[in-house]
Amino acid sequence: MMGFKALVMEQQGDAGAVAVLRDLEISALPEAEVTVAVDYSTLNYKDGLCLSAKGGGLVRNYPHVAGIDFAGVVEASDDPRYAAGDRVVLTGWRVGEAHWGGYAQKARVKADWLVPLPQGLSTRQAMAVGTAGFTAMLAVMALEDHGLTPEKGEVLVTGAAGGVGSVATAILAARGYQVAAVTGRPETADYLHALGASRIVAREELAETVKRPLEAETWAGCIDAVGGAMLARVLGQIKHGGSVAAVGLAGGSALPASVIPFLLRGINLLGIDSVLCPFERRKLAWARIAAELPMAKLESMVREVGLGDLPQLGADILTGAVQGRVVVDLNK
Structure with a gap:
């Protein structure tokens, strides 16, 4: 596995943290069972807080990678539930807050936090949902x-x-x-x-x-x-x-x-608590999303951006200036 790009929140003294684009080695990722090549992430209100100078009271340790959800493909797994090539989605579990999240081309997380992506739903569509x-x-x-x-x-x-x-x-x-x-x-x-x-x-x-x-x-x-x-x-x-x-x-x-x-x-x-929602409820919700959400309408909500756009968009979402869904292409 190669190195990867990430938007890293770094502490800058009393001024708080700032977002910096970095090239990181795989060894920088936290310890966990499953390594994912992230295709897409997205922007939520919590992400705006995590990208702020003080971390919105959610981020405790720096350097930190925000992004409370992501979708991608498993690269390596120490858990039998997932194998290389599996498409997965992650939301919640305080990823992007207490644990490094989706604003990076690679993520390493607990297998319990992942959900297999339903058939017919692409990783981009999953993050248009987010x-x-x-x-x-x-x-x-x-x-x-x-x-x-x-x-x-x-x-x-x-x-x-x-x-x-x-x-x-x-x-x-x-x-x-x-x-x-x-x-x-x-x-x-x-x-x-x-x-x-x-x-x-x-x-x-x-x-x-x-x-x-x-x-x-x-x-x-x-x-x-x-x-x-x-x-x-x-x-x-x-x-x-x-x-x-x-x-x-x-x-x-x-x-x-x-x-x-x-x-x-x-x-x-x-x-409604989406952070600690149990696995079976998550799986049912994602299955219903794949079956019931009109994808043409979903696409009409989407604005696609890159990692470098996130600091400004993070500030914008906190003021209510973001409409619809923002999809972050990790390879853009």
């Missing part, structure tokens, strides 16, 4: 596990122009749901309609802190990437027995809500 799309599918699965069907009414998606929201909108629409997409950027309306949104809801309509614990029953379910006051407001608008899948906190981690919607309408607030 952690964001994987999380979106977990959210759809959780809502349906709790009784959501298209016949029950509109499903709200907050932060709809972001990574999770974009894929969630496309998946729900493909499954026959009427999707109401929430965005604070009016210029994304055409993009969201193309993904399958049946209507656009201005963020301002839901951003105000809840004043009444119950409002009109409006949404059969919701995938919420915002949290904070918006999530509190949405809880009071969910139909009886409906559910909200919480996937993010772009609007804050506090929840100024009442228990009344839970007690009088029997609604469910479902936490």
Whole structure:
């Protein structure tokens, strides 16, 4: 195995860490069972934090390679579950945070963290999906596990122009749901309609802190990437027995809500954790992604970049300036 290129976060004194393109030897990789030649990675909100000067509170040790997900081909394995030539995908397990991640042409990780790539899904498509799309599918699965069907009414998606929201909108629409997409950027309306949104809801309509614990029953379910006051407001608008899948906190981690919607309408607030999701659930989610996500719509979300573009894009995603999905070509 040859040396490889990597975007390495290096500590620069009190100023914090900076991203530097380096040529590394295989011996620089951490110890683990499986070595992967990485084809593609992607950019998520957590990656933006890890690429910041202070590591967003997620990175403890430097030098460090960020990138919380990747897809590629196994080069070597000490675990019988994987052999050279196998195509694999990795999301979560604090890779890219506590463990070196996907912003390098090579990665070495635990076999338990990998999932075989489903037939029909390329490594590039897997990273067009990435952690964001994987999380979106977990959210759809959780809502349906709790009784959501298209016949029950509109499903709200907050932060709809972001990574999770974009894929969630496309998946729900493909499954026959009427999707109401929430965005604070009016210029994304055409993009969201193309993904399958049946209507656009201005963020301002839901951003105000809840004043009444119950409002009109409006949404059969919701995938919420915002949290904070918006999530509190949405809880009071969910139909009886409906559910909200919480996937993010772009609007804050506090929840100024009442228990009344839970007690009088029997609604469910479902936490979606993609980081420590068990293997069998992961495998099912990836199989459903391969079968159900419209790939033409997926491609319409994608912007392809190289390692050198990531420092600026990492800053951009933290301010909400990144639309859709960013795919990182490790050989670009």
